[in-house]
Amino acid sequence: xxxxxxxxxxxxxxxxxxxxxxxxxxxxxxxxxxxxxxxxxxxxxxxxxxxxxxxxxxxxxxxxxxxxxxxxxxxxxxxxxxxxxxxxxxxxxxxxxxxxxxxxxxxxxxxxxxxxxxxxxxxxxxxxxxxxxxxxxxxxxxxxxxxxxxxxxxxxxxxxxxxxxxxxxxxxxxxxxxxxxxxxxxxxxxxxxxxxxxxxxxxxxxxxxxxxxxxxxxxxxxxxxxxxxxxxxxxxxxxxxxxxxxxxxxxxxxxxxxxxxxxxxxxxxxxxxxxxxxxxxxxxxxxxxxxxxxxxxxxxxxxxxxxxxxxxxxxxxxxxxxxxxxxxxxxxxxxxxxxxxxxxxxxxxxxxxxxxxxxx
Numbered sequence: 263x264x265x266x267x268x269x270x271x272x273x274x275x276x277x278x279x280x281x282x283x284x285x286x287x288x289x290x291x292x293x294x295x296x297x298x299x300x301x302x303x304x305x306x307x308x309x310x311x312x313x314x315x316x317x318x319x320x321x322x323x324x325x326x327x328x329x330x331x332x333x334x335x336x337x338x339x340x341x342x343x344x345x346x347x348x349x350x351x352x353x354x355x356x357x358x359x360x361x362x363x364x365x366x367x368x369x370x371x372x373x374x375x376x377x378x379x380x381x382x383x384x385x386x387x388x389x390x391x392x393x394x395x396x397x398x399x400x401x402x403x404x405x406x407x408x409x410x411x412x413x414x415x416x417x418x419x420x421x422x423x424x425x426x427x428x429x430x431x432x433x434x435x436x437x438x439x440x441x442x443x444x445x446x447x448x449x450x451x452x453x454x455x456x457x458x459x460x461x462x463x464x465x466x467x468x469x470x471x472x473x474x475x476x477x478x479x480x481x482x483x484x485x486x487x488x489x490x491x492x493x494x495x496x497x498x499x500x501x502x503x504x505x506x507x508x509x510x511x512x513x514x515x516x517x518x519x520x521x522x523x524x525x526x527x528x529x530x531x532x533x534x535x536x537x538x539x540x541x542x543x544x545x546x547x548x549x550x551x552x553x554x555x556x557x558x559x560x561x562x563x564x565x566x567x568x569x570x571x572x573x574x575x576x577x578x579x580x581x582x583x584x585x586x587x588x589x590x591x592x593x594x595x596x597x598x599x600x601x602x603x604x605x606x607x608x609x610x611x612x613x614x615x616x617x618x619x620x621x622x
Contacts, residue, residue, distance in 0.1 A: 299339065301359040302329045304432060304439055312359065328360055328426055329434035336435055343422040345534020347596075348550070351425040363401070363424045363431075367416045370398055371510060374412065378504045387505045401429045403446060407457040412507040415456075419449035451554035454484040455499025456510070471614045475579065478503040479511070483518075483575050487618040492560040494569070494616075496520065496545075499552045500577055512551035515578040517544050517606055522571035522616060524561035529593040539598060543589040544606060560620060568619035574611040581606070 301312040303325045312326065330336040343351050348364075355362040377394055381387035391412065395404065398414055405411035416424050423442055427433055431442045448456070470484040480501040487494055496518060502511040520527075521541065528538050529545075538558075547553045560569050581604035592601045 298331045298335045299358060300329050302327055302434055304430075304434070307439065309434055309437060309439065324428060324430040326360060326428060327430065327432040327434055327439070328355070328358055331436070333435050336433065339426070340422040342534075343425055345530070351422075355425055360426065361428055363416050363427060363429070364419070366398075366429065367402055367414065367419075368512075370394075370402060370414050371512060374414075374504075374509055378509070381505065384505055403448070405448060405456060407448070407453065410507045411456055411501070411509070412504055413456070413501075413509045415448050415452055417446050417448075418444035420451055421445075421449075451497055451552070452499075454486065454497035454554065455482040455552060456501070468615050468617055471612060473612045479577075479579060480508055481575065481577065481612055483573065483612065483614065485520075485573055485614075485616050487560070487569065487620070489620060492562070492620070493556045494520075494522065494525070494558055494560070495554060496557050496573065497552075497554045498575060501551075510551045513549055514551055516547045516550065516553055517576040517581075517603075518573055519544055519606065520557055520571065520573045520616075522558070522569060524563050524567055525558055525569065525571070526561050527558040528556070529598060530556070530596060532596045539593075540591070542591040542593050542598060544592045544603070546592050546594040546601070546603070548594070560618075566621050568617065568621075571616045572613060573616060574606070574608055574613045576604075576606050576611050578604075580610060580612075584610070 303310045303312055303323075304327055305325060309329065311329075330339065343354065346354065352362060352365050352368070356365065374391075374394060377390045378387065381390055395414070402414035403417045404414060418424065421444060423433075424444065427442055431444070433440055433442060469486075470482075472480065472482045474480050480503075482499045482501075484497045485494060486497065498516050498518065500511045500514045500516065501508040526538055527541050528536050529542070531537050545555065545557065547555075584604035584607075586602050587605040588600065588602045590600050592599050592603065594601065
């Protein structure tokens with residue numbers, strides 16, 4: 263499947279989402295020609311194609327599934343999803359009328375926010391929260407590593423297939439129905455920032471940290487070095503206090519600056535392509551509660567130097583009241599841009615040192 267196909271579909275997805283109308287009665291030649299992937303209903307083993315005008319009200323039905331013309335189309339779809347952002351992946355599935363496991367998790371997270379705000383007291387919250395967990399039992403999982411974490415998670419959430427299936431976990435390849443099986447554990451990227459970490463009181467952390475602001479905002483950072491690929495991944499998660507626990511805070515702007523040697527910096531372009539660059543001023547991720555970003559790779563040299571440096575992290579709450587500054591190179595939205603932003607001073611950040619020796 264050519265990348266042009268996915269680019270076209272993704273563009274259509276964003277148009278649909280912006281109009282708050284995932285599917286309309288108006289079809290295009292592009293729609294008619296794209297039979298490689300289509301929405302179907304599975305009833306008693308029978309696979310029934312779904313017409314466009316039927317999707318809008320029943321897109322979250324567990325009877326629905328995506329049908330792929332062949333195994334190769336399905337595998338290429340998974341590969342293309344890897345190069346998309348979180349929002350793009352969810353929009354892709356919604357374009358076809360599927361309310362994916364990842365979309366369900368977003369809906370559940372918003373529901374938890376509402377429960378926290380509406381609860382009259384802790385007892386009322388506990389009752390509502392237990393009902394909430396029961397509602398999503400068998401679909402989403404709790405954080406078994408941290409009993410204070412109230413959020414629910416997509417099992418095996420780094421698996422791209424979780425963006426293509428709904429609660430039934432069914433897909434159709436050719437004319438065969440397949441039920442996917444996911445590991446009933448949090449993903450690597452979720453565990454990197456939403457499981458117990460180094461002490462919040464520590465000021466000498468290496469390769470990661472956890473900080474709590476005014477008892478209400480928790481910031482966790484992990485810097486991971488992958489030995490086989492030599493890539494360095496930066497994972498940052500933000501949580502907010504809710505009654506007796508914590509939950510993901512999905513509406514933050516996250517900034518980081520990283521300085522490493524010997525190292526090659528990069529960003530990932532609009533088509534998921536890796537582009538090497540000089541050290542940027544900042545990396546910026548807007549309106550999110552978690553990032554997991556391959557920020558560059560270890561530069562192999564004959565003198566076998568270890569990888570060393572520092573990372574500085576800010577979020578929009580830390581930067582409230584900061585003066586504005588123009589940065590010439592900010593990695594944001596798959597581009598390197600000149601942007602005027604709150605000043606990210608090294609005196610007002612969370613930070614830690616980074617040290618890895620690939621030769622040990």
